[in-house]
Amino acid sequence: MNKSEYFSISFLKYMPGAFLNLLFLNMALIMRSLLLLCFSIFGYFSFAQNTTNVTPERCITGSVMDKFFKDHPLKKAAFDQRQIEFQKRYELVRRQHRGFPVQQRISTTITIPVVVHIVLSDPSIVTDDQVQSQIDVLNADYAGMNADSVKIPAAFKPVFGKGQLRFCLAQRTPQNNPTNGIIRLSSNTTSVPGEGDPVKHASQGGADVWDVTKYLNIWVCKMSNSTDLGYTFMPGLGIDPSELGFVNAYHAFGTTGTATAPFNKGRTATHEIGHYFNLQHIWGANSCDVSSCADSDNVDDTPNQDKCFFGIPAFPTTDACTTVSPGVMFMNFMDYTDDATMCLFTQGQADRMETALTSFPELIPLLSSDGCTPPALYSNDAEAQKAINPANNIIYCSGTFIPQLQIRNIASQPLNSVRLNVSIDNGAVTSSNINLSLPSLATTTLTGDAINITPGNHTIKMFTSLPNGVTDQRPENDTVSTIFSVIGTSAAPITEGFENNSFPPAGWGIGNNSDLVEYNPTRVANAAHSGTASLKFDNHNYQLFGKYALLSSPKINIPINADSVKITFWRAAAQATSNVADTLQILFSVDCGQTFISAYKKGGASLRTTETLTTSDYIPAANEWVADTADLTSYVAGKYDNLIVQFRNINGFGNNVYLDDINIKTITLPPVLKDKGYLLAPNPTAGNLILQHYPTASMLKGIAVYNSIGQLVWKDDYGKTPAMTSIHINLSNTAPGIYFVRLLYTNKVITEKILKIN
Ligand SMILES: [Zn+2]
Structure with a gap:
């Protein structure tokens, strides 16, 4: 609050228990309202004007809001207007506490269902106990039951807020399935604060939001900037609901496990939820390094404060806006001090959050959410969760496959038998009756009977039926469908x-190892090395860090006596920024996809084909295609007679990778070449004569071709440049007849007679 307001509160404070002069108070409140409205109109919520960075900043809600207003200038005015209307309503609520009853205040405890999305490469490091420790902190802090509230200075005790908000871990999913409210996703994706934060979107390797009208979403993860602890969007922004909730750094969450001092008392979440329910920082909407006593948090019982405080200040601390003891309230949850220093919301802040819950359209539905209540369980309810096989949407060279489906027994009683039904391309259903012993709420994988499959693209539908031999009471969760x-x-x-329009091409396969079939490579007609189309690995729209998408060749029959196996192809790739890069790998399998061996791997500077950094959806120009080769000879030639080649794009938060004009070829040399070490062919020749050597032509120093009367008609020498193993001798302009080809080696001379025809 600002200075003049603080004087009126001080006046109240020094009349504890006394009969209040209601008329005086009423006038004071009206004056305050007018004052606050003035500040609101003249940019009270002007995040956009304050972009100076401060380090360390334990909450970056301010700069995130800044950026949002910069990107959506029209939404700034609407936000300010909503805040002005909110402020009027809030002050009515505040009046109730002075004895003026109104209907707009929460009068009972409200429990907010919380879903915690843990997105880490190893999400198990944040345990259920650690999550519960955070919920416990929230419930203590918001009730004013926190043990460290004894540290509240005596001067601030009269305004100590004991609010009505409580929190539970969600007990039902948006689909009304039972849950413990904790989602764990193994992913290398980090939070990039702001709109479109990858950690909040499955297409970016994050976890999608749960219905924000029923749940408060928390993402626990690593931050792209490791000094950040968290951020949220305040209400009234008109932002897409998929962005709502807050992000909490995994080392500043809860009180145990990965929580690390001095941010191991769970106060990051306490603070961020304050913003979620429309609290400003205690010094106001400005960045914490902007000096201004006019900048207020619009709460009437917090002392006016100039800037933020870090660490563990000594009490009392005064500043330019509150110059006398007891000074500023640096121990408020909405300051930047260490977790162990923070210990209170004021009553004005508690009222403000509760009023927000009854005022903002995106928050009001939380009042009637059933998310804290477990769904009633049926007696017989098997849920199909995901296809385990076919894995990665692809099957390598087999006439049959064994379907596998992950299921969960959502019923109240054990699941002792179930039927697994499989239909390929909406054809006949193959069913397997499976006996098992699956406790209530447990998960397992069902394995069906082998099914014949043909090469090509297919859809597969897997569904459960007859749990415990009776009709499933909730058929809507029985089916999983995908493509492969x-x-x-x-x-x-x-x-x-x-x-060709059909994709993947006949005999080829595509797939990926994320859970998003959309991440598969696609055929695109807006980029090509030759012709009009090429293959695109989309690392721009799908930033699934560490996940790969693949193109598989058919199983290739290669002659067992092949002398070389080579892959030539054209590639195009760009980087979005210099410090993140995708990888292209070429692997091969000689055991029908059970194991793959890498024969080629390029990333970053060695993969990109343009030096221009591109943050938009990269489309290569004609001159940005590069020819490349992968030589499998040493691995495969003469050893195996079948081969699968896989082009694997490994996502590194980069940009798109394109492939075109792939050629997989084998060469089997004539036996006579291998016997004699050289071969001149064809003979007779129409003029295009090829001289080959095996294994090398390193001893060859020169070639001279003479006609039948001894005239030289063609020659080459290799004194300086070593001869290639394959040399083209062009006799197309010579007359038909007999020719003599003299091959000069370092240790011998060989002459071959050739018949030129035509
Ligand atoms: Zn904050």
Whole structure:
């Protein structure tokens, strides 16, 4: 609050228990309202004007709001207007505490259902106990029951707020399935604060929001800037609901486990939920380093405060806005001090949060959420959760496959038998009756009977029925459907330029190891090395850090006596920023996809084909295609007669990778070449004569071709440049007849007779 307000509160404070002069108070409140309205109109909520960075900043809600208003200038005015209307309503509520009853205040305890999305490479490091420790802190802090409230200075005790908000871990999912309110997602995705934060979106490797009208969403994760502890969006922004909730750094969450001092008392969440329910920082809406006594938190019982405080200040501390003891309230949850220093909300803040809950359209529905109540369990209810096989949407060279489905027994009693039904391409249903012993709420994987499949693209539907031999009481959660491809067989060489509309090309397969089938590579017609189309790995729209998408060749029959196996292809790739990069890997399998061996791996500077950093959806220009080769000869040639080649795009938060004109070829040399060490062919020749050597032509120093009367017609020498293993001798402009080809080696001379025809 600002200075003049504080004087009137001080006046109240020094009449404890006394009969209040109601008329005087009423006038004082009206004056305060007018004052606050003035400040609101003249940019009280002007985050946008204060962008100076401060370090460390334990909450970056301010700069996130700043950025939002910069990106959506029209929403700023609407936000300010909502805040002005809110302030009027809030002050009516505050009046109730002075004996003027109104109907707009929460009069009973309200419990907010919370879902905690733990998004970490190893999310198990944040245990259920750690999550519960955070819920316990919230319930103590919001009730004013926190043990460290004994540290509240005597001068501030009269305004200590004991509010009505409580928190529970969600007991039912948005689909009305039972849950413990804790979601764990293994992902390397970190929070990038602001709109479109990857940690809040499955397409970016995060966890999608749960219905914000029923739940308060918390994402516990690593921050892209490790000194940040958390942020939220305040109400009234008109922001997409998928962005609502707050992000909490995993090392500043709860009181145990990964929580690390001095942020291990759970106060980051206490603070961020304050913002979620429309509290400003205690010094106001400005950045914490902006000096202003006019900048207020619009709460009448907090002392006017200039800037934020860090660490463990000594009490009393005064500043430019509150110059006399007891000074500023640096121990308030909405300051920046250490967790162990913070210990209170004021009554004005508690009223403000509760009024927000009854005022903002996006918050009001929380009042009637059933998220804290477990759903009634049925006696027989098996839930299909996800397909385990086909894995990664692809099956390698098999005429059959074994379907596997992950299920959960949502019923109140054990599941002793269930039927697994599988239909490929909406065809006949294959059913397997499975006996098991699955306790209530437990999860398992069902394995069905082998099913015949053909190469190509397929849909698969797997569904459960007859749990414990009776009708499933909730059929709507019984089915999982997805797509997959089965690779075919082809003889070498195979070429693919992605010109045909059907994709993946006949015999080829696509897939990925995230849970998003949309992340599979696609055929695009807006970029090509040759023709009009190419293959795109989309790392721009799907930033699934560490996850890969793949293109698989058919199983290739290669001659067992092949002398070389090579892959040539064209690639195009860009980086979004210099410090993040995707990877292209080429792997092969000779055991039908059970194991893969890497034969090629490029990333960053060695993968990109343009030096221009591109943050938009990259489309290569014609001159941004680069030819490349992967040589499998040493791994495969002469050893195996079948081969699967996989192009694997590993997501690194970069940009798109394109492939075109793939050619997988084998070469089997003529036996005579291997016997003699060289071969001149064809003979007779029409003019295009090829001289090959095996294994090398390193001893060859020169070639001279003479006609039948001894005239030299063609020559080359290799004194300086070593000869290639394959040399083209062009006799197309010579007359038909007999020719003599002299091959000069370091240790011998060989002459071959050739017949030129035509
Ligand atoms: Zn904050």
